[in-house]
Amino acid sequence: MTILAVVAVVGACGAAAEDPAPGPASAERLRVEVVGELPHDPQAFTQGLEFSGDTLYEGTGLVGRSSLRAGPAGAEPTRQVALPEPLFGEGITVVDDTVWQLTWQNGVAIERDARTLAERRRVGYSGEGWGICHQPGRDRLVMSDGTSTLTFRDPRTFAETGSVTVADAGQRIEALNELECVGDDVYANVWQTDEIVRIDSRTGAVTARIDASGLLEPGEEEGADVLNGIAAYPGTDQFLITGKLWPKMFRVNLVPVS
Template sequence: MSVVTVSAALVTVGACGAAAENQDPESSSVERLQVEVVEELPHDPEAFTQGLEFAGETLYEGTGLVGRSTLRAGPAGEQPTRTVALPEPLFGEGITVVGEKVWQLTWRDGVAVERDRHTLTEQRRVQYSGEGWGLCHQAEPGRLVMSDGSSTLTFRDPATFAETGSVQVTEDGTPVEELNELECVGEEVYANIWHSDDIVRIDPDTGAVTARIDASGLLDTDEQAGADVLNGIAAYPGTDQFLITGKLWPKMFRVNLVPVT
């Protein structure tokens, strides 16, 4: 699998999304950003991406659909070096790495699977109520952050998976629904918004959206024909950049987040 580097010039894609267009920039405290493509990498077009996260140089990806759900690990842009399947009828969702383990959510099965980070072998299953969508880990204050497709983020203990609290996510006072795949970066949480090309940056202590990121225009018309929605955001280690992709996308994109022009 080859890697395409965008070297002639950085490519800025997208324009302000629908939500941004309906906001008066003068009256909003939400920063408006868009993606600037630095590099294109191949992605398995059969992967129904539900979770994406780096741990060191290893990229972990959780995929969904009954009978096709997996957890994969390996270098970004290359064939995974390890892949394990979730048995039917489980439908895989978000993932996150916590120390020497990986948590993997399921959609409506009410089960979180704990795996060994290195071998991906299953260690145990923990039950929870409601749907599982996205998941990430905040090292400080030491908690998991989980989405369920609503405007609520739920906090969980990273060792027991027990619920410890929740917060409603709002943008200028309006609830933000369909929070999907999550990425924790320091004190902030980034969330894909289902059925859109937008990503929001959230203060998880207050639930306030502090930035809306337009990630539209990454795939061309032919690529879009076989692809599903944008879903998958991973902070690139040692940089301020992100790797983003989507369900059944043939590519991943290493991007900078820059002000909308």
């Protein structure tokens, strides 16, 4: 979420979530295997990361520094727009010719033109906005608010359509942050950790816990903030991951822990 928050967030926006699913007895244990590195703007407080074709979209946060950027991965953005104060940008997702951009505590989602990034309208919601992704096969958005709840929304109206509680073997997983949808799976950064969890969005069960620690060198960690940002590479099983104020992005495979 944000370095400004110092307490755990409680409660979820919208309708009450279902009880945690029992899930498997033990989630699969995976780790990241780096296959390539790309430069990343060390001034970007990354809140959302997502590919649409060859274009990488990135949403950034902090009041007065929030933005939406688009362009080739690892290169200077070809398009960029700033969010006016007092908006604090959060997660983003692309739906056809639209980009949805959340705000943290401002209670509005911004609908933008995916080509120009121009704002089309703002839609209100209750609670906080953290991460968001799109499931085309289920025609819905999936949104996190810093708790163990994932909220489902209509991709056109942003209206809430349901929710699910995320748990690993019955134990709720809190602080779900940036999201990436891959089929029925949702990958979520767990705020203030080096862990990513893979969630079955049909049940809320955590099916894998992914160790993404040790990516930055000791000298690179100075000035960097937490891991946040995961984007599936189109046409592959690989992911691009980064963090807030990180100088690099990493193209990775997810492999079993030995």
